[in-house]
Amino acid sequence: MESNDLEEEEFGFSRNYFLAKELCSSSKKSARKVSDINLVDEQELREAYAKLEFKHEKEINNLVNSYQKSYAEWVFMLRCGFGLLMYGFGSKKVLIEDFASTALTDYSVVVINGYLQSVNLKQVTVTLAELLMEQLKTQRKLDNHPKNQQPLNTQSMDELISFLDGPHLEGGDSFVCVVVNNIDGPALRDSESQQYLARLAACSHILMVASTDHVNAPLLWNKKMVHTEFNWYWYHVPTYAPYKVEGIFFPPILAHSGSAQTVKTASIVLQSLTPNAQKVFKVVADHQLANPDGEGMPLNNLYTVCRERFLVSSQITLNAHLTEFKDHELVKTRRNSDGEDCLYIPLTSDALQKLVHEINQ
Template sequence: MDANEPEEEFGFSRNYFLAKESRGSKKKSAQKISDIDLVDEQELRDSAARIVTKHEKEIISLTNSYKSLYTKWAFELRCGFGLLMYGFGSKKSLIEDFASSALTDYAVIVINGYLQSINLKHVVIAMAEVLWDQLKTKRKTSTGNLCKTKPPFSSQSMEDGLAFLDESQANESDCIVCVVVHNIDGPGLRESQQHLARIASCSHVRMVASIDHVNAPLLWDKKMVHTQFNWCWYHVPTFSPYNIEGVFFPLILAYGGTTQNAKTATIVLQSLTPNAQSVFKVLAEYQLSHSDEEGMPINNLYSICRERFLVSSQVTLNSHLTEFKDHELVKTRRHSDGQDCYYIPLSPEALEKLIQEIG
C-alpha cells in the first residue's frame, strides 16, 4: 500500500468540508418566487396552441384503427362489463365518437371528471329520470297507453335513484343508461369512487371510463374492480393533446387573467342545458346593472326566470343554482336585510365577455 494514500484521502476529505463550509458562509440570495415576472395565462396557452403537432397523420390513423373495436366494445357492454380506456393522450374524442356511433340504442350521460367539483346526486337523479322515460316509452309502444304514474324516486334521494336503476323492471333488461366518465381519476371524482362503483353495479347501467394517472388503479379495491365496475381494460394511446381537460388546470409560471376566467366559465356553461345558460345570463345581467349590491336575491331571480318561462318551479331553479355552485360559477353571501344573494365571482370585464360568448 502506498504510504501517501492516507494523506491523499485526508486531503480530499478536508477540501470537501472546506468547500461546504465556504459555500454555506456566502450571503443567501434575496430573490423570491414572487419576484418572477409571470406571463398572462391566456398568452401562454395561445403560444402553446401554436405549437405544430408532429406526426398528425399517424395520430389520426392510430385513432381510426380503434374504430374496428367498436362492435366488440358494444357487445361487452351488453354483456354487463364496463370499459376502461387507458394510455397516453386524451381519450375524450375517441370515447365520444364510440358513444355517438355504437351506442345509439342507449341513453348516454356524460360526466367530466376533469372538473374540480361534480355532484353525483344530480347525475344519479338524471339517470333515473332517463331510465323512467325509456320504460314509459316501451310500455306505451307495447300497450298503446302512456303510463301516467309518478316515478318512485320523486323524493330526489340518491339512494332512491340508485335503487330504481338497480331493481326497477329487472325483466326489461334492454332499457340501459350508459354513463361516459372522462377522467374517472380526475380531482372532482377521486373521493367518490365508492359511489361511482355503486352506480356502475346497477343492473340498468353500463359505464365507459378513461384514466390518465399512472396510479389511478390504487383508487379501487378488488371488489370494485372485478365485481362492481367489472372492467374490461383497453390500452388505447391516442397521443392527442389534453386541450379541453387542461383548461381547468393552472399553468406553471402563469397567472389567470380576465380572458382566461371567462373562457373557463364559457366551457363549463356550454356543457349545461340552454335553460341553465339563460338563468345564468339573467344573474350576470343583473350583476352588471347593480354593481353596488351584494348580489341578486333568489326571489328576484325566480320572478324574472318565471316570467321568461326559464323555470317552472322553485325546485327547478334551485337545481340550476346548485349546479352553478358545484362548478364554482356562482357563490352566495348574506344581504344586509338577512337574505341570501347569489353573485358571480368574476370581474365586470370578464362577465361582459362571458355574456357575449354564450350569446
C-alpha cells in the same frame, strides 16, 4: 497512536462539516418567490399553443382507427358484465366516443366529462333513470314499477340507484351506457364521486366505459370497487393524441391566470344553461357591478327581484338554479356583517363586465 490520530482527524472533519451546515442554514434566506417570475399571459400562451402544428397526425389517426376492429370484443365484454377501462398515453376521448356512437347504437348513451372542474352526478343519475324509464315504457315492461311515484329529479341518489338496479325486466334487455372521459379527472377525483360511480357501474341496467390518464388512478378504488362494482376489464389503448379538449379547462403551468380565459370558461358554462338561469345569474352580476365594494347579494333580495321579473315561480326553482351555479363554480356564498347569506361572483369587475356583455349578445 496512529489509530487515535486518525479518529481525531475524522471527528474534526465531521464537526467542521456540521458547523458549516449550521452557518449556512442561519444565513439570510433568499427573498425570491414564484410570484416574482415573469410569466406570459395565459391567453397569449394558449394562442401560441393553438398555432403549433402537431406531428404524426396521420399516424395517430391510423392508430386510433386500428382499434375499431376491437369494437365487437368490447361490446361482448360489456354484455358479459364488465366495465371497460381504457388506459394508455394520449387522449382517448375521440376513441371511446367513436366506439359509443358506432358500436353502442342499440343503447342510450350518456357522456360524463371528468376533465371539467365540476360535474353534477345527481343530474347525470336523473338522466340515466329517465332514459331507462323511457325504454321500459316503450317495451311495456314497467308494470311492476310503482305508479304515481314522485318525480325522478326530486328523488335521492339512493332511490335513483335502486331504480337503475331494480328487477324491472326479466330478460334484462334494457341498458343505458355511461361513457366517462377521464374518470380520474378533477371533477370526479373525490371519494364520494367515485363511490357513486362504482354503485352506478354495478347497477344491472348500466354499462360503463371509462378512460383514465393519471398514473395513480387505481388508488381511487378499493378492492371491492375494482373487482365487484366497476368490475374493470383493462384495455391498453395508447393513442398519442394531444389532450386538446381536456387541456382547455386547466391553466398552463408557464402562464399566470388571465381574466380573458376565466370569462371564456364562464361564458361556455352559461351558454349550456337555460335562458331563465342566465337571467338569474345576470341579476346577481348586475347587483355586484352596482355595488363593487359590497359583500354580495342577499338571497332574500335575489328571490324578490326574480319573482318581480317572473324569472322564478318559487324558492325551489331558484334553489335549483343556484345549485347549478355553485356546481359550476359560477357563484359562491358568504355571510355579510348582518349574518345574511349572500351570493357573489368570484370575478374582478372588469372580467364580470365582459361576461355580462357576452350574455347580452
